[in-house]
Amino acid sequence: MRLDEMRTHATSEVVDAVVIGTGAGGAPILARLAAAGLSVVALEAGSNSEPGDHTADELEAADIYWMDDRLSAGEMPEVFGSNNSGRGVGGAMLHWGAFCPRPDARDLALRSTTGAGVDWPLAHAELVPYLAEVERFLSVSGPATYPWDDTRSYALPPVARNAPAQAMARGCEAVGLTATDAPVGLVTRDVHQEHWGLRQACVNCGSCHQGCRNGSKASMDATYLPLAVAWGAEIRPDSMVTGMERDEHGRITAVVYRRDGVEHRQRCRAVFLCGGGVETPRLLLNLGLANSSGQVGRNYMAHVATQVWGRFEDEMRMNRGYPSSLITEDLLRPDGADFAGGYLVQSLGVQPVTLATSLARGGELWGDRLVDLLEDYTHLAGIGINGECLPHESNRLVLTDEVDAHGLRRARVDFGRGDNEDAIDAHAEATMREVWEAAGARDVFTIPRSAHTLGTCRMGPDADSAVVDADCRAFDVDNLWICDSSVFPSSLAANPALTIMALALRTADRFLAGTPRP
Amino acid sequence: MVLLHGLGCSARTWRHLVHELDDELDCVALDLPGHGEESGSDALTVAQMVETVLEQVAELLRVRRPRAWVLAGHSMGGKVATLVAAAAEAGRPGLTPPAALVLVASSPLGVEPMEESKRAQMIGWRADGELSEQDAAEFVDANTADALPADDRAEAVADVRRVSRTAWLAWLERGSLEDWSGTGPVRTSTLVVAGGADGDLGADAQRRLVLPAVAATEVVEVPGAAHLGMLEQPAALAELVRDHLHWTLPPPDLPPGLAALLASDRVSARTRRVLLRRLAPPRPHEQVLSDAQRATLVAVVARVLPQRATDVDLADRIEADLAAGVGDGWRFADLPDDVAAWRAGLDTLAGRPGGFAELDDDAQDAVLADVVAGQVGSANAGHLSTEQMTLWFEDVRAAVVRTWVSHPAAMARIGYDGFANGGDGARKQGYLRVGAGEREPWQTLPLEVLA
Numbered sequence: 013m014r015l016d017e018m019r020t021h022a023t024s025e026v027v028d029a030v031v032i033g034t035g036a037g038g039a040p041i042l043a044r045l046a047a048a049g050l051s052v053v054a055l056e057a058g059s060n061s062e063p064g065d066h067t068a069d070e071l072e073a074a075d076i077y078w079m080d081d082r083l084s085a086g087e088m089p090e091v092f093g094s095n096n097s098g099r100g101v102g103g104a105m106l107h108w109g110a111f112c113p114r115p116d117a118r119d120l121a122l123r124s125t126t127g128a129g130v131d132w133p134l135a136h137a138e139l140v141p142y143l144a145e146v147e148r149f150l151s152v153s154g155p156a157t158y159p160w161d162d163t164r165s166y167a168l169p170p171v172a173r174n175a176p177a178q179a180m181a182r183g184c185e186a187v188g189l190t191a192t193d194a195p196v197g198l199v200t201r202d203v204h205q206e207h208w209g210l211r212q213a214c215v216n217c218g219s220c221h222q223g224c225r226n227g228s229k230a231s232m233d234a235t236y237l238p239l240a241v242a243w244g245a246e247i248r249p250d251s252m253v254t255g256m257e258r259d260e261h262g263r264i265t266a267v268v269y270r271r272d273g274v275e276h277r278q279r280c281r282a283v284f285l286c287g288g289g290v291e292t293p294r295l296l297l298n299l300g301l302a303n304s305s306g307q308v309g310r311n312y313m314a315h316v317a318t319q320v321w322g323r324f325e326d327e328m329r330m331n332r333g334y335p336s337s338l339i340t341e342d343l344l345r346p347d348g349a350d351f352a353g354g355y356l357v358q359s360l361g362v363q364p365v366t367l368a369t370s371l372a373r374g375g376e377l378w379g380d381r382l383v384d385l386l387e388d389y390t391h392l393a394g395i396g397i398n399g400e401c402l403p404h405e406s407n408r409l410v411l412t413d414e415v416d417a418h419g420l421r422r423a424r425v426d427f428g429r430g431d432n433e434d435a436i437d438a439h440a441e442a443t444m445r446e447v448w449e450a451a452g453a454r455d456v457f458t459i460p461r462s463a464h465t466l467g468t469c470r471m472g473p474d475a476d477s478a479v480v481d482a483d484c485r486a487f488d489v490d491n492l493w494i495c496d497s498s499v500f501p502s503s504l505a506a507n508p509a510l511t512i513m514a515l516a517l518r519t520a521d522r523f524l525a526g527t528p529r530p
Numbered sequence: 531m532v533l534l535h536g537l538g539c540s541a542r543t544w545r546h547l548v549h550e551l552d553d554e555l556d557c558v559a560l561d562l563p564g565h566g567e568e569s570g571s572d573a574l575t576v577a578q579m580v581e582t583v584l585e586q587v588a589e590l591l592r593v594r595r596p597r598a599w600v601l602a603g604h605s606m607g608g609k610v611a612t613l614v615a616a617a618a619e620a621g622r623p624g625l626t627p628p629a630a631l632v633l634v635a636s637s638p639l640g641v642e643p644m645e646e647s648k649r650a651q652m653i654g655w656r657a658d659g660e661l662s663e664q665d666a667a668e669f670v671d672a673n674t675a676d677a678l679p680a681d682d683r684a685e686a687v688a689d690v691r692r693v694s695r696t697a698w699l700a701w702l703e704r705g706s707l708e709d710w711s712g713t714g715p716v717r718t719s720t721l722v723v724a725g726g727a728d729g730d731l732g733a734d735a736q737r738r739l740v741l742p743a744v745a746a747t748e749v750v751e752v753p754g755a756a757h758l759g760m761l762e763q764p765a766a767l768a769e770l771v772r773d774h775l776h777w778t779l780p781p782p783d784l785p786p787g788l789a790a791l792l793a794s795d796r797v798s799a800r801t802r803r804v805l806l807r808r809l810a811p812p813r814p815h816e817q818v819l820s821d822a823q824r825a826t827l828v829a830v831v832a833r834v835l836p837q838r839a840t841d842v843d844l845a846d847r848i849e850a851d852l853a854a855g856v857g858d859g860w861r862f863a864d865l866p867d868d869v870a871a872w873r874a875g876l877d878t879l880a881g882r883p884g885g886f887a888e889l890d891d892d893a894q895d896a897v898l899a900d901v902v903a904g905q906v907g908s909a910n911a912g913h914l915s916t917e918q919m920t921l922w923f924e925d926v927r928a929a930v931v932r933t934w935v936s937h938p939a940a941m942a943r944i945g946y947d948g949f950a951n952g953g954d955g956a957r958k959q960g961y962l963r964v965g966a967g968e969r970e971p972w973q974t975l976p977l978e979v980l981a
């Protein structure tokens with residue numbers, strides 16, 4: 013995005029706020045604060061780019077993924093890299109899947125309705141106006157009527173159904189499930205995005221996860237960040253935060269970062285830490301900050317993201333078109349379920365390296381069986397879920413003794429599934445197999461998988477059990493706010509990006525309102 | 531093979547060489563602007579000649595769809611050819627880089643060494659417009675070691691006289707003096723030929739001024755030739771070209787359909803550059819594995835991904851990535867760093883009773899199934915435990931499939947054309963048809979035959 017004419021600030025200037033990270037958490041906050049007239053500087057570890065700079069090549073697209081080594085352990089070690097967090101002006105939203113379901117009200121009250129997990133310390137109704145605002149601002153596309161929420165409407169018509177979506181529609185109908193076009197954070201018509209330019213209608217290229225090349229997808233660098241810059245915010249790319257300076261009251265007075273090998277410190281009145289579910293707790297743990305509760309790094313959650321695959325008689329060529337163009341929310345609270353929470357189902361088109369890696373890792377495939385499937389790439393299609401994950405004592409992020417190039421200790425993430433996740437996985441696998449077989453898939457098989465990084469700086473009612481309060485303000489540090497997937501008290505079945513953006517706007521509003529700490 | 535002649539020559543200057551190579555190569559000799567049949571052209575600067583050739587080559591590739599192409603340049607045409615190769619390597623739409631570059635008595639990218647008196651004399655020849663037959667003959671004779679056969683000499687003299695005055699002066703007064711040495715060096719494998727009896731552009735000048743700009747380590751001298759080697763010693767020159775192409779033409783795993791799609795404007799320059807780089811063998815890299823470890827790796831890779839119609843050197847590419855520290859953003863906490871883990875994993879396999887590489891396919895498969903089941907491992911120093919072997923073999927599978935699937939030959943094999951989902955135009959092409967059973971006319975992958 014264009015940064016050549018933005019307002020700049022001296023590091024000696026005490027700016028109203030420093031925002032760390034420019035993804036789904038940082039970008040809306042930056043825009044909101046700037047629009048309110050505050051002086052704000054965003055520090056982004058990655059580089060700046062234009063949409064046309066991205067490449068469809070899956071390996072080359074690593075330049076928008078967070079590729080610094082993380083260590084994975086546990087029963088189901090996490091696959092990072094091209095999965096989850098990103099790097100660059102726009103954060104992980106550069107490669108987000110643009111799948112845009114709203115969180116379900118029941119998911120925010122998991123504890124009170126099921127006895128498992130925890131409740132969110134804020135009401136779903138409080139989020140709804142923000143969700144709607146984000147959808148409007150991003151020009152989210154979707155169906156004319158949404159079967160599970162009759163109050164909702166989308167400004168633009170849905171994306172084209174690709175082959176996997178057609179199959180899922182067929183299969184769902186056959187087994188009596190309601191399915192419809194997915195809400196998607198991209199424009200299906202040319203749309204002029206204020207302060208950025210023309211977001212061209214999606215051309216079905218299928219490379220959302222490698223970076224959208226025509227501004228169709230609601231990446232932050234085509235939406236909230238240009239808005240922020242227009243209102244006077246400054247974005248400093250290639251700036252990795254390594255420290256924070258504090259006064260005698262514990263308030264942060266400056267953020268320390270490295271750019272081009274040189275250390276800088278930006279003086280500030282407040283800090284918004286929006287580095288994502290791994291980098292945010294990693295930085296706090298490295299700095300020994302905001303952790304009197306001992307909860308930083310704990311409650312690590314990753315959605316149950318089981319996939320079911322099969323071969324079809326027709327050519328599917330599933331890399332074409334928006335990858336997840338069909339959704340069903342029928343399984344959010346399935347009848348007779350033996351688990352808390354539920355799951356969303358989506359159709360899947362997956363690029364070949366990603367698919368092959370999943371087959372080789374989670375699918376444990378190799379040899380002729382693997383080659384048979386890969387050579388049948390044009391006939392494969394999948395269906396997958398995003399399901400509730402409860403927090404568990406043993407699932408957490410800690411620091412190792414290994415340090416990265418900046419001298420920060422690397423993160424180790426332990427992850428495994430509990431009984432509830434296993435039950436969701438089993439239910440989902442059975443359901444999806446039924447759908448896929450009804451759709452005409454043959455040679456159906458399952459790949460266990462998980463997705464997203466959540467919960468590592470939990471939001472909660474008190475300083476003993478949580479890192480931030482319901483306003484996303486750190487209990488321990490008066491002028492530190494945290495807003496990204498790390499503050500999620502429970503995982504929600506919905507993919508997190510829309511919720512993070514809504515939460516970000518709310519966080520900015522609470523900050524601006526100067527709401528006293530409860 | 532596209533051939534670019536030198537100053538005062540034309541497409542037909544190459545005809546003996548073309549005759550020698552005709553059986554093996556589809557040869558297209560071009561008239562450069564201001565020369566031969568193109569004497570009316572006014573695209574006479576170096577930049578304009580390069581642009582003209584780029585357009586002509588793109589059209590040739592589009593129409594003839596060769597599996598690879600080669601570029602040859604002589605003298606002035608050598609400078610143009612080198613710049614064309616550099617542009618093709620930089621990802622110019624419509625082009626794949628040439629598989630090889632052949633430079634015959636080439637002008638350097640920098641300032642051409644030429645005595646000022648000679649330059650003045652040649653400029654003087656065209657002072658009055660027309661070039662006299664006598665001056666043209668002096669030019670031809672000065673550029674040959676021995677007198678050419680009468681027919682060739684007459685034709686060569688006629689070609690010199692056909693050059694437009696502006697073209698003649700444009701090269702002598704400007705093109706030969708322009709310093710383009712900041713471009714390059716080109717990576718395309720290059721054959722650099724000098725006439726044993728050439729003057730200013732002889733072997734010494736080739737070594738000093740041409741070699742640094744190209745991918746070649748030596749200058750090959752052709753005895754019995756001065757500056758017009760293709761007319762003087764066509765058979766010897768053809769033999770050199772044949773020999774060079776034998777080593778440099780790509781293996782036939784880039785079928786014409788894929789080459790044309792890669793070259794098309796549906797592919798961005800960045801993506802094209804990446805895929806072309808991936809088609810080439812890995813760059814020379816540090817050997818992080820011992821010979822024994824490499825032998826085990828080759829055996830493991832062959833069992834993880836038995837290639838059927840492609841022949842991608844997976845083991846070498848994996849070792850190159852290990853040497854370069856190419857990671858995937860995470861690793862198992864229970865494994866050491868990548869290089870140590872791969873060494874130890876391979877040693878553990880090789881060190882088990884019966885070894886690994888020595889086993890037949892079925893026995894190797896059985897061992898790998900045992901690895902997955904947590905039944906292969908060792909407590910010896912430098913080896914991996916059973917639990918570690920299971921994790922390491924997961925990394926092995928991922929590395930092998932990633933390396934294979936990302937190779938253009940594999941993409942062609944499995945029918946993936948997503949790399950061609952949008953070029954660099956103001957509007958990206960994407961896909962018009964996304965439903966099951968629908969294909970757009972340009973979607974020709976997978977190819978039935980992969981040579």
